[in-house]
Amino acid sequence: MIKRKSGVVFATIWLCAACGASTQPPAVPAGPPDQPVPASVPRGEVHGAIDLTPRSDCEEAFDLAVYKNRGVDLITWDDLDGRCVGREVEVTYLTDRLTKQRLLELIRAHSDRFEEKSK
16 A cells, blocks of 8 residues: 555656646757758858867867757768867858857867868
C-alpha cells in the first residue's frame, strides 16, 4: 500500500509540474532539423580571409555559432586545420532565408576579423 501511495504522490507531482510548464515557444525553430535543401533553392557564396579568436576549437566554435542560422547551408575551410589566424573560409547560404549583408554581420560577430574576397 505504501508503494501505491508513493506512486500517486509521484504522479500528482509530475502532473502539477506539467501544468506549470511554460507556454513559451521552443528556443529552436520548429520543423525537421538537418533536412537536405533541394539543389533548386537559390544559394549565394561569401569567400574571405578570417581570423578567429585563438583557442583549441576555434573552427568548431565558429561553425556551431554560424550554423545556428538556418540560412547557412555550408561552411568550407582551407586546409590549415588547427590554425585560428590567417584562414580562408567560404560560406554558402540560402538567399531566400538570409541576405548577404546579414550573413556578413553574422560572420563578423563570430570572428576577430573577416575580409571578403572575390573568388
